[in-house]
Amino acid sequence: MTDAPLEIVSWTNEEGARFAPAMIGSGVFAGEFSLDYAYSRQDSEGVRLGDALRSIGYVGESPLGRRLYAAAFELHIEQGPILEAAAKSIGIVTGVQGIRWYDPTLLGSEAHAGPTPMELRRDPVRAALLLLGSVYQLADKYAPHARVTIGSLDARPGVRNTVPGSLTITVDLRHPDANILSAMDVDLKSIAALGNTATGVAVELHDVWYSPPVEFSPTCIDAVRTAVAQLGLDAMDMVSGAGHDSVYVSRVAPTSMIFIPCKDGLSHNERESIEPADASRGADVLLHAALAVANSTAAAAPGS
Amino acid sequence: MTDAPLEIVSWTNEEGARFAPAMIGSGVFAGEFSLDYAYSRQDSEGVRLGDALRSIGYVGESPLGRRLYAAAFELHIEQGPILEAAAKSIGIVTGVQGIRWYDPTLLGSEAHAGPTPMELRRDPVRAALLLLGSVYQLADKYAPHARVTIGSLDARPGVRNTVPGSLTITVDLRHPDANILSAMDVDLKSIAALGNTATGVAVELHDVWYSPPVEFSPTCIDAVRTAVAQLGLDAMDMVSGAGHDSVYVSRVAPTSMIFIPCKDGLSHNERESIEPADASRGADVLLHAALAVANSTAAAAPGS
Known part of the structure; x- marks a missing residue:
């Protein structure tokens, strides 16, 4: 016999696999x-x-x-x-x-892989290399609890012999401290702004979701x-x-x-x-x- | 009147748009x-x-x-x-x-974006950043005629909150000199081999096509x-x-x-x-x- 009653709960639909949303x-x-x-x-x-x-x-x-x-x-x-x-x-x-989600898009210019000299390209994939290195470094800067995940990359038109005109990626930032997660958010936006001025490719960064x-x-x-x-x-x-x-x-x-x-x-x-x-x-x-x-x-x- | 006859030719199906292949x-x-x-x-x-x-x-x-x-x-x-x-x-x-096509695949390990610490990840996207920088540098090394194009990137499963298990990209290398294009091929394979030993991610590189x-x-x-x-x-x-x-x-x-x-x-x-x-x-x-x-x-x- 305990001073307060005990109750065991199995919450309905934790996973959300059949009915979204989860929990x-x-x-x-x-x-x-x-x-x-x-x-x-x-x-x-x-x-x-x-x-x-x-x-x-x-x-x-x-x-x-x-x-x-x-x-x-x-x-x-x-x-x-x-x-x-x-x-x-x-x-x-x-x-x-806490989780912050973003869908940055890099806007370059679609071009033929053969006739277009490297210096005349505005290649969002090459520009992304510069930016994504800095994005992953946020995990080191805010180690050990920071998490940085790029789960998806979508180059358009996505053709083997064409310099893509655009690249959209997903960025998932996580940290247990809301203040640090906010600092990561500020840093990510600085990286995107830097990309805008340094790569010849326009970087659009939108907030998708924030879970504190x-x-x-x-x-x-x-x-x-x-x-x-x-x-x-x-x-x-x-x-x-x-x-x-x-x-x-x-x-x-x-x-x-x-x-x-x-x-x-x-x-x-x-x-x-x-x-x-x-x-x-x-x-x-x-x-x-x-x-x-x-x-x-x-x-x-x-x-x- | 010319010494040899002149003939004007319009070759059938140059583009290949309706009937493949082209030309x-x-x-x-x-x-x-x-x-x-x-x-x-x-x-x-x-x-x-x-x-x-x-x-x-x-x-x-x-x-x-x-x-x-x-x-x-x-x-x-x-x-x-x-x-x-x-x-x-x-x-x-x-x-x-000349053109050489490849479909390198980087094989890491699929993992949750939240619970998986950065140092325990085998992330093919992060590994690709190291390799692709070197791949683009082939264009500088063999400038001005070398062309390097990455037209498509396919991260699987391609989900926002999952570290991808694999990343397949397309690489299109071009150069007008067959010897230099061969040197680019050798360099690309060295980059892939280096990736294999340095990133914790397995790099598979297959030749897809060669047009001399x-x-x-x-x-x-x-x-x-x-x-x-x-x-x-x-x-x-x-x-x-x-x-x-x-x-x-x-x-x-x-x-x-x-x-x-x-x-x-x-x-x-x-x-x-x-x-x-x-x-x-x-x-x-x-x-x-x-x-x-x-x-x-x-x-x-x-x-x-």
Whole structure:
């Protein structure tokens, strides 16, 4: 018997694979989405989420906003290679990285690969080489937590024997500290402006999306840290690079997360796998942390 | 009346827009393609070139190989910006660039943009930055005639929030001198090998195609040069960057080409245009060069 009740939650549609957006159950709980919005999401066949839930008996009846949690913990695989590389069993997750997305386009001039001398070209791919080197260097400048990813490059017309007229790339910048992520944003815009003046190619840089960093509750983080120590496990502090239900839950309740290793850091992949011993250690930490806060004074006054 | 007869030829299907490959008429004439092969080419509707020619009355009856030209000249727009930039009326074309095509692939490891630390990534896009800088530098090393074009980049899976697992690009190298083009080939392979050892990303480099450089006939080039001087025109020597019927014709007859400027270097574009005065000057040079060789001793002994 604990001082405060324990509740186990499996949030609806965390992944968003069938119904976009992801984390829709926790998002409704935290006020990010309305219930009507969530129920009206459709899958690729046109089936609505509300109808799909009704057909399997999972539309609940409790009104929104009645559950006030004194603390929330989420156990998850890391979805990355850090714990494995560091030979640690548990990640004490202190927050979630902020994300900024951009779609810079470099506008040059389409030209024949043969007749056009190099010095008369305005080649967006060659110009991009100068800029992208500086973009990747943001990861070094703001190491170790900064992440810089260029996932897609689209040269148009994309023909072998033609100097492209334009190149659009995607830039994904991440950092757990909002101030540093803002500094990376300023730096990226300086790099783009420099490209504009130095390369003969026009650089257009638009902001696509900003997801602010999340800092988890110190009380919950401490509860996890204490549980790890009680269990004698090898652990390390870390920041989640991916989104999770806890991002939304943390807006309305003190929250933190516990990570366990996954093989080769793989996730969203048929080769994703974990060891039973790691799952067991993670569940132990979750249990000890939850019991500790459920028996603390703070837990007796939810919403305080 | 000239010592040798003059003939004006309009080669079938130079462009290859409806029936691929391009330059099929001159290719059959020079022995590159068989007549059956040419006639059996189909357009996107399945119509065969032979039937299309028959339907408009353009299937000839002369057997192949009976025409022996003592000299051949081709007048063409430059399809590039060089004459315009140099304010010259005539290009004395001394040959056609050789071309080497490659499809290098950089094989890294697909990873999440968030959870994967920079130092644990094997990122083919970041690796490509190092290599492509060196590839473009081949144009400087073998300036002014070398051309280096990267027309297409394909990052897989090409998703904004994923470090790509692979990047395939196209490389188009050109030079009018076969030895230098071979040196560029050797250099490119060294760059790829260096990438293999230095980046943690495997670089696969395959040869896709080689079109050797063409050197036009000194006799024909001299005839053009003399005509230009007689007419008092501003001219410059140049090498064609694009393929032309003269590439095939030059295999069986002394050949050269004459270029005139085109606006902004544009070709294969609705904005392609030339000035009547330039067309007239080009035709004058063609006439004078053809008359000169038709009245020379060499022209009286075709095939010599």
